Amino acid sequence: MTAGFPYRLIATDLDGTLLRSDESVSPRTRAALAAATEAGAAHIVVTGRGVPWTRHILDDLGYEGLAVCGQGAQVYDAGEHRLLTSVTLDRQLAGVALAKIEAEVGPLYLAASRDGLDGEVLVGDGYTVLGSLPSTPLSDVSELWAAPLNKIYIQHPTLTDDQLAEAAGKAAGGFVSVAMAGAGIVELLPLGLSKATGLSIAARRLGLKSADTIAFGDMPNDIAMFAWAAHSVAMANAHEELKAVADEVTSSNEDDGIAVVVERLLS
Numbered sequence: 001m002t003a004g005f006p007y008r009l010i011a012t013d014l015d016g017t018l019l020r021s022d023e024s025v026s027p028r029t030r031a032a033l034a035a036a037t038e039a040g041a042a043h044i045v046v047t048g049r050g051v052p053w054t055r056h057i058l059d060d061l062g063y064e065g066l067a068v069c070g071q072g073a074q075v076y077d078a079g080e081h082r083l084l085t086s087v088t089l090d091r092q093l094a095g096v097a098l099a100k101i102e103a104e105v106g107p108l109y110l111a112a113s114r115d116g117l118d119g120e121v122l123v124g125d126g127y128t129v130l131g132s133l134p135s136t137p138l139s140d141v142s143e144l145w146a147a148p149l150n151k152i153y154i155q156h157p158t159l160t161d162d163q164l165a166e167a168a169g170k171a172a173g174g175f176v177s178v179a180m181a182g183a184g185i186v187e188l189l190p191l192g193l194s195k196a197t198g199l200s201i202a203a204r205r206l207g208l209k210s211a212d213t214i215a216f217g218d219m220p221n222d223i224a225m226f227a228w229a230a231h232s233v234a235m236a237n238a239h240e241e242l243k244a245v246a247d248e249v250t251s252s253n254e255d256d257g258i259a260v261v262v263e264r265l266l267s
Contacts, residue, residue, distance in 0.1 A: 004040070005036050005039040005041050005265055006214075007041055007212055007213060007231070008212035008213075009041060009042050009043075009203055009206070009212045009214070010033065010036055010213075010216075010262070011044050011046050011199055011216070012046065012215075012216045012217075012258060013195075013216060013218060013222055013225075014045055014046075014049060014054065015218075016182065016218035016219065016237060016238075017216050017253055017257075018045065018216070018258060019057070019253065020254050021253075021254065023131075025061060026259070028256045028259045029256050030061075032256075032258065032259035032266070033259075035263075036265075036266060039266065042206050043065060044068060044199065044203070044206075045067040045068070045078075046072075046199050046217075046225060047068070047069055048070070048179065048182070048187070048195075048219075048221055049070070050073075050121070051067075051076050051117055052121070052134075053133050053134075054067060055076075055078075059078075063078050064078050065079070066202045068195060068198035068199050068201075068202050070113065070150045070151060071151065071181065071189050071194065071195055071198075072189075072193050072194050072197040072199065073150045073189065081117070083117050084205075085201060086115055087193060089148075089149045089151060089176070089188070089189065091149060094149070094152055096172075097168075097175040098152070098172075098188070100171045101154070101168045105156055105167050106156075106157075109128075109154070109157070110124040110127060110138070110144065110153065110155075111138070111152070112144050112152045113149060113151045113152075114147055114148065115147070120136045121133070121134070121136065122135070122136050122137075122144060123136065123138055124141060125138075127153065128155065130184055150189075151189050153186070153188075161180055161185070162180070165178055165179075165186045165220070168186060168188070176190070177189040177192060177193050180219060180220045180239075181221040194225070195225040196224040196227065196228035199229075213228070213231075214229060214230065214231045214233065214261075215228070215232050216233045216234075216235070216257070216258050217232070217233075217234065217235070217238065218234065218242065218253065219242060220241045222234075223245055226242070226245055226247075231248075232246045233246060233257075233261050234246035234250070235252055236250065236255070248261070
């Protein structure tokens with residue numbers, strides 16, 4: 001326990017949680033997290049985004065701590081711009097998984113995240129990238145397997161995200177982990193990988209453990225992190241599956257949900 005704040009580690013998801021819809025962090029939330037770190041707590045960003053899609057946001061925030069990226073695959077030192085750990089997808093298993101899913105639901109639209117600090121996100125025909133994140137068109141699907149990957153993204157022409165994630169888990173759950181990270185974002189990951197995996201590694205580097213941790217999130221890919229942390233907080237805008245397992249629900253990411261809880265705990 002930290003003097004003035006009951007947790008030594010604050011783990012926050014990024015999109016839909018720490019960030020508002022314009023990718024900014026409100027002054028109130030910045031101030032609350034600064035006060036908690038002043039009281040001795042560490043703050044770790046835990047995001048589904050790979051490092052290349054996260055780095056610019058952390059730099060803009062002036063964030064210099066550890067970040068868990070790629071659904072737990074990468075632990076990144078933001079201050080030193082250094083990748084500390086990275087887990088890659090077994091490409092042979094991923095190929096089998098994709099074939100099994102497509103046998104059940106028909107052709108998928110695909111994208112993939114290459115490993116490394118500057119790993120490109122390759123985007124195939126039909127796949128919709130939300131927002132203005134940088135990506136590289138994929139003209140030939142065989143290029144997908146040419147270099148190590150952290151994850152594969154899948155979309156379907158008619159199934160909802162929930163339906164696709166469920167179908168993918170049933171068809172290929174023995175080969176890959178399936179995560180739903182946001183609207184239009186269903187991912188295939190190394191088997192057994194979750195945000196909890198990366199967070200436990202990052203926490204251990206700081207000499208901290210699950211009992212020291214409060215976690216904030218908004219999507220089903222935060223469920224494992226919530227199970228790992230001592231206390232879990234879902235945003236008002238969170239997916240119902242996550243709200244169902246949260247210890248409490250705060251206000252939305254647009255309404256300073258993190259700050260509301262952190263300020264209460266500081267007082």
